Amino acid sequence: MSYRQARYEVPLILELEDTVGEDGPESELPQPLLRDELRIPNLRESQVTRHYFRLSQMNFGVDTGFYPLGSCTMKHTPKILERVASSPKAKFLHPEQDWSTVQGALQILYELQGMLATLGGVHSVTLQPAAGAQGEFTGLLIARAHHEDNGEKRTQVVLPDSAHGTNPASAAMMGFDVIEIPSSEGRVDLSALEKAVGEKTAAFMITNPNTLGLFESDILEIARIVHDAGAVLYYDGANLNAIMGRTNPGRMRFDIVHFNLHKTFATPHGGGGPGAGPIGVVERLDEYLPVPVVAYDGERYYLEHDRPKSIGKVRSYLGNFAVLLKAYAYIKLQGGDGLKRVSDRAVLNSNYLSSKLEGVLDIPYNGLRKHEFVASASCLKERGVRAKDVCKRLIDFGFHPPTAYFPQLVDEALMIEPTESETKETLDRFAEVMREIVNEDPEITRSAPHNASVKRVDDVAAARKPVLSFKMMGR
Amino acid sequence: MDSEEEMLRSLDMKSIDELFEDIPEDVSVEEIGLPPGKSEMEVLNDIEAVLSRNKSISEMPAFLGGGVYNHYVPALVDEILSRSEFYTSYTPYQPEASQGMLQALFEYQSMICELTGMEAANTSMYDWSTAIGEAALMAARLTRKSEIIVPRAMHWDKHSVLANYCKGPGIRVRAFDYDKETGKIDIEHLSSLISDNTAGVYFESPNFFGIIEDEVDAVKDVSGDAMLIAGINPISLALLKPPGDHGADVVVGEGQMLGSYPSFGGPLLGIFACLQKHVRKMPGRVIGITDDADGKRAFCMTLQTREQHIRREKATSNICSNESLMAIASAVYISVLGRNGLRKVANECVARTKEAARRIGTLDDYLAPAFSAEYFNEFVVKSKVSYDAVHRHLLHSGIHGGLPLKSHFPELEESALFAFTEVHTTSDIDRLVWALEGVR
Numbered sequence: 001m002s003y004r005q006a007r008y009e010v011p012l013i014l015e016l017e018d019t020v021g022e023d024g025p026e027s028e029l030p031q032p033l034l035r036d037e038l039r040i041p042n043l044r045e046s047q048v049t050r051h052y053f054r055l056s057q058m059n060f061g062v063d064t065g066f067y068p069l070g071s072c073t074m075k076h077t078p079k080i081l082e083r084v085a086s087s088p089k090a091k092f093l094h095p096e097q098d099w100s101t102v103q104g105a106l107q108i109l110y111e112l113q114g115m116l117a118t119l120g121g122v123h124s125v126t127l128q129p130a131a132g133a134q135g136e137f138t139g140l141l142i143a144r145a146h147h148e149d150n151g152e153k154r155t156q157v158v159l160p161d162s163a164h165g166t167n168p169a170s171a172a173m174m175g176f177d178v179i180e181i182p183s184s185e186g187r188v189d190l191s192a193l194e195k196a197v198g199e200k201t202a203a204f205m206i207t208n209p210n211t212l213g214l215f216e217s218d219i220l221e222i223a224r225i226v227h228d229a230g231a232v233l234y235y236d237g238a239n240l241n242a243i244m245g246r247t248n249p250g251r252m253r254f255d256i257v258h259f260n261l262h263k264t265f266a267t268p269h270g271g272g273g274p275g276a277g278p279i280g281v282v283e284r285l286d287e288y289l290p291v292p293v294v295a296y297d298g299e300r301y302y303l304e305h306d307r308p309k310s311i312g313k314v315r316s317y318l319g320n321f322a323v324l325l326k327a328y329a330y331i332k333l334q335g336g337d338g339l340k341r342v343s344d345r346a347v348l349n350s351n352y353l354s355s356k357l358e359g360v361l362d363i364p365y366n367g368l369r370k371h372e373f374v375a376s377a378s379c380l381k382e383r384g385v386r387a388k389d390v391c392k393r394l395i396d397f398g399f400h401p402p403t404a405y406f407p408q409l410v411d412e413a414l415m416i417e418p419t420e421s422e423t424k425e426t427l428d429r430f431a432e433v434m435r436e437i438v439n440e441d442p443e444i445t446r447s448a449p450h451n452a453s454v455k456r457v458d459d460v461a462a463a464r465k466p467v468l469s470f471k472m473m474g475r
Numbered sequence: 476m477d478s479e480e481e482m483l484r485s486l487d488m489k490s491i492d493e494l495f496e497d498i499p500e501d502v503s504v505e506e507i508g509l510p511p512g513k514s515e516m517e518v519l520n521d522i523e524a525v526l527s528r529n530k531s532i533s534e535m536p537a538f539l540g541g542g543v544y545n546h547y548v549p550a551l552v553d554e555i556l557s558r559s560e561f562y563t564s565y566t567p568y569q570p571e572a573s574q575g576m577l578q579a580l581f582e583y584q585s586m587i588c589e590l591t592g593m594e595a596a597n598t599s600m601y602d603w604s605t606a607i608g609e610a611a612l613m614a615a616r617l618t619r620k621s622e623i624i625v626p627r628a629m630h631w632d633k634h635s636v637l638a639n640y641c642k643g644p645g646i647r648v649r650a651f652d653y654d655k656e657t658g659k660i661d662i663e664h665l666s667s668l669i670s671d672n673t674a675g676v677y678f679e680s681p682n683f684f685g686i687i688e689d690e691v692d693a694v695k696d697v698s699g700d701a702m703l704i705a706g707i708n709p710i711s712l713a714l715l716k717p718p719g720d721h722g723a724d725v726v727v728g729e730g731q732m733l734g735s736y737p738s739f740g741g742p743l744l745g746i747f748a749c750l751q752k753h754v755r756k757m758p759g760r761v762i763g764i765t766d767d768a769d770g771k772r773a774f775c776m777t778l779q780t781r782e783q784h785i786r787r788e789k790a791t792s793n794i795c796s797n798e799s800l801m802a803i804a805s806a807v808y809i810s811v812l813g814r815n816g817l818r819k820v821a822n823e824c825v826a827r828t829k830e831a832a833r834r835i836g837t838l839d840d841y842l843a844p845a846f847s848a849e850y851f852n853e854f855v856v857k858s859k860v861s862y863d864a865v866h867r868h869l870l871h872s873g874i875h876g877g878l879p880l881k882s883h884f885p886e887l888e889e890s891a892l893f894a895f896t897e898v899h900t901t902s903d904i905d906r907l908v909w910a911l912e913g914v915r
Contacts (some may be wrong), residue, residue, distance in 0.1 A: 055574075
């Protein structure tokens with residue numbers, strides 16, 4: 001065992017008593033508008049500092065250790081990204097500033113649109129969506145507008161059973177019926193696809209490589225089937241880290257593509273966000289992009305609002321600028337050659353680790369992996385050990401657990417994505433630890449973690465009687 | 476070279492290319508088509524050169540608001556946000572490894588509940604506009620009705636975003652007017668729009684013109700069975716009666732002013748809070764309290780069966796990545812300011828805004844404030860000359876004026892929305908008044 005997480009008992013801020021006296025003048029506003037009380041304690045800065053510092057020590061980030069969370073691409077964030085984004089010339093820009101005062105910011109957005117279009121093999125890009133799921137939402141709005149423009153009412157979105165959960169959720173949110181098709185040998189079943197698509201199909205959503213880490217080699221045939229049905233082919237960019245410099249969504253005939261900048265382009269994930277989910281489209285869908293589009297007339301950068309067929313807006317302003325700026329810096333840092341090396345190493349690491357784990361866990365579906373692979377812990381079931389137990393046990397060794405129980409095609413799934421950031425030594429150690437866990441006394445595994453800041457957390461109880469705030473605690 | 480060759484050898488391969496043999500030739504590319512990479516120093520220098528073309532609001536007095544405000548961010552907020560245990564972590568799917576993030580997010584939820592008078596809050600939506608969209612969807616889900624009523628006096632981006640969120644389920648959006656004299660809700664008009672099919676009524680206070688709505692109880696009354704959704708500026712709630720006191724079901728708002736920089740409009744922080752009875756229909760990620768195996772208090776994500784990664788097409792929302800780090804910024808901001816500090820900031824906003832309104836109001840060419848009702852941190856200024864000319868004159872004088880309103884509110888003619896916070900000094904206001912005076 002090599003890891004021990006900090007373990008403090010930290011009371012909630014709201015549980016603390018005032019340590020600073022009440023002060024401040026009366027409000028100038030009329031009394032009837034004012035609230036009676038505000039239950040926020042007055043504390044000293046030293047208390048608050050220690051409070052959040054200790055909480056940070058009870059948290060595991062990529063900077064803490066290996067974080068092979070499948071489909072999340074938890075790569076190292078070069079520290080220069082944070083420095084760039086902390087520039088006062090970036091932080092202190094109001095989104096409603098006159099165009100003449102934000103030429104630098106607009107230039108960065110304009111250039112980033114172009115870089116992503118090149119990377120994706122698409123015609124044009126919007127940076128507005130705040131996250132991958134919002135990119136999907138935007139893409140489906142565009143698909144819908146396009147079909148309606150052609151006088152068609154298409155009501156269905158088709159996707160494979162291995163799709164990320166956001167795909168069906170975005171489709172449903174846009175009012176589409178979701179048709180899920182079964183996979184065959186871990187890949188899209190072409191005959192099932194052919195049966196599923198038709199004149200009601202608005203879009204087929206897929207990621208390539210798929211969530212099993214397998215490349216859909218029939219992608220052009222898939223594209224033909226989808227396009228013959230008059231539907232749009234949508235690329236979920238969550239797995240783009242696998243293919244840069246080898247292929248791109250445009251080459252694969254995708255019509256709409258989203259990019260997860262917080263995955264492929266190294267912007268930190270912030271414990272859940274912010275992310276950024278720009279989308280790119282082929283030329284015939286350009287006119288539907290959200291407004292405004294950042295444009296350049298050879299002298300100045302400006303915002304183009306006059307686009308009559310635009311879907312409008314999906315969030316306020318131009319997007320998560322600070323995140324976009326970091327991704328811009330990352331792409332500049334890597335360059336075309338570097339990004340290709342990124343994908344090369346990500347795929348090498350994945351295949352290497354997968355081969356190291358053969359014989360330790362079941363690894364269904366033979367053949368090459370791309371950036372990630374899915375192992376199965378089903379062989380441990382007879383000893384009473386589940387994938388979840390393995391996950392918790394990994395924490396004791398200083399590893400963040402992989403994504404578990406997804407995709408549902410694989411029993412007791414452990415979805416492992418090492419990324420290009422890891423050394424061979426880390427991967428060897430991970431495989432070694434996994435072997436140790438598989439062979440240890442099942443009781444130790446089942447009662448893990450032992451070295452984290454808390455023992456196994458009872459999430460079933462949390463859902464049975466939800467307590468979601470300090471206010472609800474008293475009841 | 477670390478051990479790529481060794482790794483390849485163990486895979487029985489000679490080159491990396493073999494790892495990509497499953498990519499058919501007819502879709503393969505030779506290269507990405509972007510220029511080669513640069514060193515860290517070069518990238519930093521290049522980007523700083525580009526950014527230097529911006530004139531930031533710390534380099535000129537700027538009076539822009541309309542949803543994003545420039546408040547002072549205490550050093551501690553930056554310090555905590557730079558803890559990479561926080562910022563390099565993913566969504567806390569594994570509670571045992573992520574207690575710090577989970578507790579901090581629970582604290583954020585709790586503080587939002589204290590401010591708004593709600594009982595539950597999620598860990599964030601993308602921004603205020605998408606929080607309104609999600610609230611409309613939630614109201615339609617809960618009431619099984621299909622109309623939502625919103626103020627016409629709302630930022631145009633919000634109108635557009637809401638229309639897009641409502642497209643899926645086919646929710647009809649209707650807009651109530653504002654009183655031309657006071658700038659407040661036109662309750663008669665609102666009341667005339669309410670029907671058996673109204674799922675929710677959304678209002679803002681302070682509203683888009685900065686006006687504090689003082690007849691929210693009447694809004695609640697005319698709304699009947701429809702859900703009452705309030706839009707707020709959290710800083711104002713340090714002073715103002717929370718929407719929970721007026722019978723709101725859901726509270727949404729922008730949280731950027733709580734410790735995040737304007738950042739050219741992103742990342743922002745969508746606040747979303749509601750009553751306990753609605754939590755199973757709410758969107759987004761929520762953190763709950765529970766015990767660990769030793770009976771110690773612990774935190775975890777909960778009610779996940781509402782979420783896309785479990786429920787897929789039956790989820791209450793598609794949201795996955797959100798704005799958690801900004802929620803942490805808010806929690807630290809609220810903690811370090813405390814009740815005293817929050818009230819001080821809110822009081823300063825009111826004081827500066829009133830001072831500016833008083834002084835601009837004395838100028839011959841301007842009507843300020845253009846509406847008569849009480850306001851919080853911004854107000855509408857109406858100009859006798861073209862506001863475009865005023866705007867350009869101010870920029871020329873090294874000042875950024877307010878948000879021009881004419882293209883979206885033509886009836887307000889030559890007007891703009893001016894915002895003031897504690898960052899504006901008396902001399903900033905002096906300069907603004909002098910410059911306004913000098914337009915002709």
